Amino acid sequence: MRQFDFMGKRRLAFIASAVMVLVSIIALAVQQLNLGLDFTGGTLVEVRYAVAPSLDSVRQLLENAGFRDISVQTFGAANEVLIRLQQAYDDNVGEQVVGLLSESGDRVNLVRAEFVGAQVGEQLRDRSGLGMLVALGIVMVYVAFRFQYKFALGALLALVHDVIITLGVFSLFQIEFDLTVLAALLAVIGYSLNDTIVVYDRIRENIRKSRIDDMTQIFNDAINMTLARTLATSGTTLLVLLALLTLGGDMIEGFALALLVGVGVGTFSSIYVASALLLTLKLQRQDLIPAQKEDPEAEELP
Template identity: 75%
Template sequence: MKSLTNRHIDFMGRRQWALTLSGIMLLVSIGAMIIQQLNLGLDFTGGTLVEVRYANAPSLDTVRQVLEQNGFQDIAVQTFGATTDVLIRLKQAFDAEVGHNIVALLRDSGASVDLVRAEFVGAQVGDQLRDQSGLGMLVALGVVMLYVAFRFQYKFAIGALLALVHDVIIVIGLFALFGLEFDLTVLAAILAVIGYSLNDTIVVYDRIRETIRTSQITDMGKIINESINATLSRTLATSSTTLLVLLALLFLGGDMIENFAIALLIGIVVGTFSSIYISGALLIPLKLGREDLIPPQKPRDEEEEELP
């Protein structure tokens, strides 16, 4: 193990700055969620679904442009099963003629298309999805806390849970702040962020535990610094390669996964920051010590008294 006298980045020396920055981001995120609220997608609010069938596979961008040019807003277009079947989602009240109107517009643009179905997705479905998704996120965080508590120690579990809640609130808050549509794909991205951030945090915590057990250092700040520096190259390499993939998804993946990619991009950046600064820094106010991982040895006279 490298000596602590070697030159390292003093992460814990900057922890007050990092915690202040996190506090500001949390306040802004919570304020945006309360004041502006989330721009919930069709999955949560209800709306109209229109399925059409083309003679030949269409360009989804062309379908979207035709509808937007004719006054339809907040629409989502995707293939449904075969490449010739297109599902159009509209965040508006159901109209019995909406399906025929859309088909007429698409035919006027020169496409050979037929209406398959047009139906309304009620808000009750949206309420159920919202409640179930919220419950699923709480269950995921609870399982994470139990896992870390059993594998490490309960103070690690509290630190990991707070870091994950920090990441989730900021991602959701930025979606509320900028008015980005929040749908099931974004929810899936947030669950992925929880897994990603937890993985990074576990790597750092594992090194902290190893350093506590194999060194005679008592300064917890130095132990955490040593552990973060030892895992920093791995953390940054993983984050960088993941960001490259997400940038490709953002610019080349199309509108259907745009918000999914944005949520993951924000989550990876915030999760990397919390893995380096927040999760480790939280162990200091939680008063993690060597005795939490290494039981104190009994004096020799007590051991002799226990012998038969």
């Protein structure tokens, strides 16, 4: 089997990671996230058409009527449309939307019109952010307990790297960020950690069994041993996510896109961030195999 020199390219990988993280941070600072109705509050209107409509035409009709910050997507069946409006709730907004959509000659019925308050959205935003921080903290403690503190630091930086880049993609292209995307981010943390643990496990075993002290070679051997498993897992996952993105409809588009970006970046980071950082942190055999203490009684024996 061909051996790839992953660690020999780690400096180029560090530069690529630094550029992606920097662009993501700038995008988040300047443009911020395009928060959905779950976080900002607003009005939700669900309507049912007799025949499945064109979502672009529905969006255009509402924009021409003066509505702004509109999100239009199918909900369940193709003839059921969910409309999100980031504006204050009005008791007549459901009838107004149905009246506008009926002007095109389609038969439209109102299913529901609901209001999500800004206070609820703010609470969801704060609690979701806290939940993500707690998840990262627990991950660091777990890896430090199972491996060693240098492994924990590498895993934590890799997870932060994956989350920032995924958020940066949504900020840079102003893709709507809602609770489904947040759920995808938490799934990305789990997926990336699992991939990192597999590589770490092999690195630890190779360090303990190897008779050489060339850590770069030991790391390359470990990563090459897990490469087939990594490519098979990531490849099949990406194929499923591509199918969800193209065929799953608007309801899970953000979810599938976040996972698609996160899994791709997570596969990269498990090799070039989590693993390569261990070399930067000067991981040595002594970190995993403590030196045995000499027995003073044995020295006194004649």
